[in-house]
Amino acid sequence: MTAQADHLPGKGRWSALQRRELGWALLFLAPWIFGFIVFTAGPMLWSFYLSFTNYDPLVESVDFLGLRNYERVLDDRRVHQSLINTVFVAVLYVPGTIVVGLFLASLLNRVGRAAGFFRTAFYLPNMTPAVAVGALFLLLLNGQQGLINQSLRGVGLPAPFWLEEGPWVKPGIVLMLLWSIGGTVVIYFAALRNVPVEQYEASRLDGATAWQQFLHITIPHISGAIFFTLIINTIYALQLFTEIYAMFFGQQQAQSAAAQSEALFYVVYLFQQAFQNFNMGYASAMAWLLFVVIVAITIIQVRVSRRFVYYEGE
């Protein structure tokens, strides 16, 4: 056996050096491991247990309910409504971020030295607190005097009541979410900068059009970044809460009748069950159902990505 093989795991007992290195690695990882156990894994396991009980944080006694919470989740019409609302927005929002983000990143890529300024400008909305964004868009989306509708009417386009008419509540929410697209733009911009320039030159010599270059050079090279934002934005959309709660479920005066059903997102309803109705057991079951849904969607996306994502070096 070579000296190198001696150090390979599974090829025999670990050497003293390997054991020492492992020890140091675990020592440096210990804070993270501790935090993960205490703040993530532990609460997740506890929540899983609670999902089988009628736990109310203000009542001492806890009864084991078996699968009744999960059965109730499947029967609850508000769960159905909130899931539909959440998935609807995710289906509009995620492709929207990719298309709009890519468009803005492409523009940034052509701007040259001014890219820094515009990159900052695009990212600034991401620095705005989510509650402030929600409050801001209550004004912008107002059907009568909101800036968006005034602009639409100014160019002769129809101006719906975004906050009060049922079919328009969710598109209005998507508009608000797309305002904070800066993070995606920055990621795409960085990916575009890494596309080899010589490939564009070579394709130009071969007579490729701009669209063909975009389709066959740009997209494959940035497919990894697109896949990453697809996963992240899907998870974000399925867990929407802060902006929605601030807009539609906060102060009494701002509440719109249409939004109470059309903007009832899954996590908002989960929050109401947990912290307003104190049905922690039921809310835990809802949380685990959402977790399963997100994992399932993510697995599907990963499987599909194997066909469409190109990684340099493969």
Add this chain to the structure above:
Amino acid sequence: MLSRRSTATVALVVLSLVMAACGGDSGTTPSASTPGATDDGAASPTTPASVPPVTIEGDLNVFGFAYETGDEIAKERLDYFRDNHPDVTVTVSESGFDDQQFLAALNSSSPPDAVNLPRIRIGTYIARGVLEPLDECVAQTGADMGVFYDAAVQQVTMDGQIYAFPEFLNTRAWILNNAAFEDAGISADDFDPSDWDAIAAANEELIVGSGTDLSRIGIDPKLPEFLPLWARANGVDLLSEDGMTSNLDDPAVAEAVEFGIGLIDAHGGYAPFKSFRDTWDFFGANNQVAADQVGGWPMEQWYYNVLASNSPDVDITVKPFMTREGEEIAYSDGNSWAIVAGTDNFAAACQLAFEATSAPAWERAARERADLREEAGTPNTGTFTANREADEIIFGEIVNLEDMPVFQAAVEEVVRLQESAFALPASPAGSEFITAMEAGVNEALTGAAPADALANADQDAQNAIDDAAN
């Protein structure tokens, strides 16, 4: 038969007991004043003949109350307690009441001893054993619950036990914009709140514009939040007296909702109505009354101060809400002070809850407000408490609106209405009931048949009540 000596001894003891019962500050009650005592110095009906001395000291943690960021009404009342009890170190949460924060506070290493919370939510916490009944506290302080308005006391009572001292009394009455009525060619004085056909007719006359061109709302029914008012006007209470049965599916409730929807639809539909209403400068100088954007709507009385401060020249008429039979009604709610179960400092928590809602504390706060307003040259439409004695002092001796006759009339009307106020009773699922009620009305506002929407809401509400009760 007793000897002369025994007879004299017994007589002496009885005389001592009688003297102790009749005495004012006998030294056996812990506070510097006994607001529960009646004017002739006799103890209140709930005060035992001699109250064992209680030591008020130590740390006191209060949730749902703001001092540093609070106004003079809050500060003066807490200072009143602190002045009376310098040995108590009071820490407040510097926040309003929030369910999530309260839950976190209860589960922290230093849970609150006393809590200031909306009365509409108190049933939820009573049902879970979070709050102490007030019996022991009433005995300690000699409090007379009879000084509080009936509606306020009813809202903090469950199964015959009182759980909190009511604080404010927010009462709703019609605010009519006289300028809008005049512009529409009708008289606000002739507005009959008991005649729903007349209300609908007035609504039609008062509306200006429609759809995206709406520029004045006629009558705003304030649904879903004021459904209890409209339902009572139509002869039904949304909750049974014991808070255990939801009546949301009563046909009279659906009729009330249909009427409200009719008022809104006359504006071109819910969307333009709500959209226009959201553009109001509600707390500013260009508010909806000053800007002639509304004809009339039911509103809590605190809004008179907003109008008086920001647009003192508005001309309004305040009228009581009425049943369709012509009986005056006023839907009320407000906050309350309660003691958290298991507190380490019951005596201090009890004393704070009692004193913060007592007439002397209110008087001190109201006088401070009056002084500050006079200094600033801004009007003072008073503070509407749940304490009848305090209101007599505030509106009898402190508030002076002689140079603002419109607001003087408004305030006098509401003070008069407070005795006939009603409130939603305490329910073990108070919060869930309100959520279900609002969801049902919102469904109806967005096109569902009111009866169907309210039937769903009733089922949700009753399920929540039954779960909480078990």
